[in-house]
Amino acid sequence: MRWCLGLVIFVVVLEVCARVDDVISYDAPFWGKYDDDILLQKDSIGKWGRPGAHYAKWQLNSLGYRGPELRAGSIRIITVGASETFGLYEAPGEEYPRQLERDLNTWAGRDVFQVVNVAFAGETLPTAILRVPQIVEQVHPSYALIYPDLSSYIWMSLKPANAPANQAEAVHHQEKFESRLSVRVENLLKQTLPISIQDELRKISMRREIASRHYVILDRLPEDRFEHFRRDLRNLIAELREHGVEPILVTHATIFSKPLAEGDRISLTHWRKIYPMLKEEGFLDMERRMNDIIRQTALEEHLPVIDADEEMPHGPKYFADFVHFTTYGAGVMASILTDGLEPLLAPPLRTAEGSTQSGSLAQTDSAGSSREQ
Amino acid sequence: MSSQALLYVFVLPVAWLLLWLLKSARSRQLLLLITSYVLYGSFGLKFLVLLVGSSLMNHALGILLRRKPSLGRLWLGIAVNVALLGTFKYLPPFALLLPASSLTTVLANIVLPVGISFWTFQALSYLLDLYREEELDPSLLEFLLYMAFWPTVLSGPICRLSSLLPQFRSPFKPSQEDVRRGLDRICIGLFMTALGQMLGAGLHAGQGIDGIFDSSRQNFAGPDIWCLAIGYGFELFFNFAGYTHIVIGAARLFGFRLEENFDRPYLSTTPSQFWTRWHMSLSFWIRDYLFLPMVMLRRETWWRSCVLMLSMVVFGLWHKGAFLFLLWGLYQGILLVLHRQWQKISGRYEWHLPQSLMAPLCWVVTFCAICLGWIFFRANNLNQAFTMLRAAVTPGTYMRYTLPGDLFLLVTVLAAGYFLTVGAQHLLRKHAEAVTIPLEFRFALYAVAVYAGIFHSAQTQAFIYLQF
Numbered sequence: 001m002r003w004c005l006g007l008v009i010f011v012v013v014l015e016v017c018a019r020v021d022d023v024i025s026y027d028a029p030f031w032g033k034y035d036d037d038i039l040l041q042k043d044s045i046g047k048w049g050r051p052g053a054h055y056a057k058w059q060l061n062s063l064g065y066r067g068p069e070l071r072a073g074s075i076r077i078i079t080v081g082a083s084e085t086f087g088l089y090e091a092p093g094e095e096y097p098r099q100l101e102r103d104l105n106t107w108a109g110r111d112v113f114q115v116v117n118v119a120f121a122g123e124t125l126p127t128a129i130l131r132v133p134q135i136v137e138q139v140h141p142s143y144a145l146i147y148p149d150l151s152s153y154i155w156m157s158l159k160p161a162n163a164p165a166n167q168a169e170a171v172h173h174q175e176k177f178e179s180r181l182s183v184r185v186e187n188l189l190k191q192t193l194p195i196s197i198q199d200e201l202r203k204i205s206m207r208r209e210i211a212s213r214h215y216v217i218l219d220r221l222p223e224d225r226f227e228h229f230r231r232d233l234r235n236l237i238a239e240l241r242e243h244g245v246e247p248i249l250v251t252h253a254t255i256f257s258k259p260l261a262e263g264d265r266i267s268l269t270h271w272r273k274i275y276p277m278l279k280e281e282g283f284l285d286m287e288r289r290m291n292d293i294i295r296q297t298a299l300e301e302h303l304p305v306i307d308a309d310e311e312m313p314h315g316p317k318y319f320a321d322f323v324h325f326t327t328y329g330a331g332v333m334a335s336i337l338t339d340g341l342e343p344l345l346a347p348p349l350r351t352a353e354g355s356t357q358s359g360s361l362a363q364t365d366s367a368g369s370s371r372e373q
Numbered sequence: 374m375s376s377q378a379l380l381y382v383f384v385l386p387v388a389w390l391l392l393w394l395l396k397s398a399r400s401r402q403l404l405l406l407i408t409s410y411v412l413y414g415s416f417g418l419k420f421l422v423l424l425v426g427s428s429l430m431n432h433a434l435g436i437l438l439r440r441k442p443s444l445g446r447l448w449l450g451i452a453v454n455v456a457l458l459g460t461f462k463y464l465p466p467f468a469l470l471l472p473a474s475s476l477t478t479v480l481a482n483i484v485l486p487v488g489i490s491f492w493t494f495q496a497l498s499y500l501l502d503l504y505r506e507e508e509l510d511p512s513l514l515e516f517l518l519y520m521a522f523w524p525t526v527l528s529g530p531i532c533r534l535s536s537l538l539p540q541f542r543s544p545f546k547p548s549q550e551d552v553r554r555g556l557d558r559i560c561i562g563l564f565m566t567a568l569g570q571m572l573g574a575g576l577h578a579g580q581g582i583d584g585i586f587d588s589s590r591q592n593f594a595g596p597d598i599w600c601l602a603i604g605y606g607f608e609l610f611f612n613f614a615g616y617t618h619i620v621i622g623a624a625r626l627f628g629f630r631l632e633e634n635f636d637r638p639y640l641s642t643t644p645s646q647f648w649t650r651w652h653m654s655l656s657f658w659i660r661d662y663l664f665l666p667m668v669m670l671r672r673e674t675w676w677r678s679c680v681l682m683l684s685m686v687v688f689g690l691w692h693k694g695a696f697l698f699l700l701w702g703l704y705q706g707i708l709l710v711l712h713r714q715w716q717k718i719s720g721r722y723e724w725h726l727p728q729s730l731m732a733p734l735c736w737v738v739t740f741c742a743i744c745l746g747w748i749f750f751r752a753n754n755l756n757q758a759f760t761m762l763r764a765a766v767t768p769g770t771y772m773r774y775t776l777p778g779d780l781f782l783l784v785t786v787l788a789a790g791y792f793l794t795v796g797a798q799h800l801l802r803k804h805a806e807a808v809t810i811p812l813e814f815r816f817a818l819y820a821v822a823v824y825a826g827i828f829h830s831a832q833t834q835a836f837i838y839l840q841f
Contacts, residue, residue: 006812006813006816009813010823011820012820013816013821013824014820014824017820021828021829189379192375
């Protein structure tokens with residue numbers, strides 16, 4: 001009996017330790033819910049960053065964007081995208097927008113550029129289009145790097161009746177007790193279980209999901225999804241242009257080598273676990289075709305395109321999973337973007353230098369500087 | 374925590390339960406051997422093949438020595454073992470110094486099998502004990518188990534067959550006290566490794582002891598060096614002593630009692646005392662099989678000093694075939710020789726300070742000298758080591774500091790916390806011998822240790838001595 005009580009005490013103290021750890025490390029509340037939902041709030045358009053929110057390593061600024069506060073007198077570039085851009089696995093301050101800003105300022109020789117990360121995990125192109133006026137009013141960007149999330153198009157028409165619209169909307173509506181210890185146990189197992197066992201577990205979970213939700217399994221994404229993507233991309237470009245922002249397209253990079261390398265199958269299974277209705281080969285086809293659409297759109301719209309899909313090396317050194325960067329990978333991505341942006345940014349940089357010499361650097365951002373710190 | 378650690382967590386309880394079912398010593402030894410090979414094999418099958426090969430070879434050499442304990446046969450055994458260790462441990466760094474060729478590329482890429490320094494020294498102690506005609510008659514199974522025994526094979530303690538053999542042959546009957554003591558030791562170890570990892574990683578990214586050593590920073594001030602030296606001394610101690618607590622505790626759960634490796638080393642008041650309290654199993658190995666046999670050859674003082682220096686150089690090079698470890702060994706040798714000379718001089722003139730003044734003074738000098746030596750042990754290259762030592766001996770650099778204030782605070786709090794804990798432990802033992810912690814409170818303490826050692830430290834560094 002005493003041993004049973006001892007075991008209960010053991011588990012309870014572990015849970016208390018997890019909560020105290022959160023309080024000390026992240027200034028989290030001891031009681032109540034503490035997960036990444038606290039980063040977001042909902043408005044008429046959808047999910048949106050909560051100003052000043054922070055969860056674990058993620059910190060949003062006073063406008064609700066990941067990263068530091070806006071700096072007056074800088075040439076601003078916004079990064080539009082989803083979780084790949086928001087940053088998941090990188091060390092804090094090492095997501096590619098932050099590294100890009102450092103690289104650009106090193107190239108410029110002074111802190112003249114500011115990259116504002118306006119992406120959120122699960123952000124889709126349709127919601128990004130609706131957000132443009134708000135972003136432009138707050139940030140006054142000169143350029144927008146568009147690094148779209150392609151897989152959101154899988155959910156659009158294929159979701160079952162009881163499934164959420166996309167990953168970001170899969171929110172918990174009930175305020176119930178959630179063990180913070182269980183999250184740590186899960187993370188620990190992810191780190192320590194051999195990859196092959198994790199792969200098998202994912203397959204089992206995927207089969208259960210398919211059986212319980214009665215998904216129709218597709219070999220390839222239907223043609224209308226690609227058209228939808230093309231239309232959304234064009235609308236976003238038009239919306240940005242209308243607000244005086246110059247779009248720059250970036251093709252989507254993945255961990256997968258061409259042809260597939262050893263170990264890529266495991267990453268494909270990992271991807272499919274999130275979108276069980278599309279077969280593994282369907283993801284590769286989707287990536288290839290949507291990247292072609294990005295290139296073609298850039299050509300038709302006379303826009304610069306940075307071909308991250310071609311230039312980004314593949315493999316686990318650069319990607320923590322199928323599409324999300326490691327800290328190192330984010331650095332490589334940032335340098336690819338810097339190389340692509342340098343010719344485009346040279347003229348505004350010269351203008352800014354001229355302004356500095358005449359003592360009015362703040363003119364590069366005259367409209368918004370009064371609101372900023 | 375690694376996949377291998379998870380394997381230990383799953384395999385060992387199963388082995389523990391199965392051992393209760395087995396009646397004969399031989400079947401228990403077989404199960405322990407299989408368990409040890411499964412766990413060691415998880416680090417690489419090639420490593421396992423090498424371990425098995427070395428075990429078979431040493432067992433055969435042991436049979437030869439038992440039949441006729443001749444110096445020639447002993448030297449053959451020593452040569453073969455040193456050659457094996459040298460091939461994996463010293464050849465790769467040596468190959469890097471040679472002009473580039475396909476051969477040097479192959480040699481430089483040889484991977485060091487985990488624990489090879491530990492199990493090779495165990496094999497050597499077996500051969501040396503046989504040469505001294507100790508009564509050791511292990512069966513092949515027992516010897517294979519001695520070499521691969523899961524608690525000791527990775528990072529020691531380096532055990533002698535004479536202490537393990539009777540335990541391999543005795544019935545499997547871990548008592549409640551064994552389980553309690555074992556769990557206590559594991560939890561103390563987990564807590565200590567968490568503290569070591571906290572020192573290494575720091576309170577903020579890149580601002581721990583390891584981050585500073587691994588940076589290209591050059592402008593050190595005097596206080597920085599002492600912070601780094603003392604901080605690394607405690608990091609290494611918490612990490613290695615914590616690991617040793619875990620393995621000794623895990624072995625105790627199975628009823629095995631392993632030799633201790635640490636005995637409050639930072640309380641030592643002389644360098645000689647320090648080396649009877651730090652990594653004791655290796656220190657005593659070198660004393661018994663290298664220092665004592667050599668020092669007996671001549672009676673002169675210079676010879677004793679030379680042997681002392683040589684022993685400490687071997688101690689240093691046992692860790693790694695690198696110039697910095699040679700320097701570290703030399704430095705420790707010089708400390709020991711200086712200490713002996715000091716003893717002689719003070720003995721000759723019969724001049725003594727009062728003990729109340731002398732003991733703290735000796736402690737401070739020993740602690741500082743030992744800690745300063747860790748610079749050689751941890752520095753990434755000679756240039757860094759000498760830059761740091763130069764800052765430490767330049768009085769002008771003591772008016773400033775460049776490291777984060779958090780790190781000074783962390784090192785001070787953990788070092789002071791350690792000494793306070795040791796003091797409190799001493800007082801408790803002295804004045805309240807029969808203090809018993811209620812089971813419920815004990816479980817709560819276990820939970821804190823498990824959280825600190827496993828969940829909180831999950832993403833930080835591994836055990837430092839696994840690299841040796």
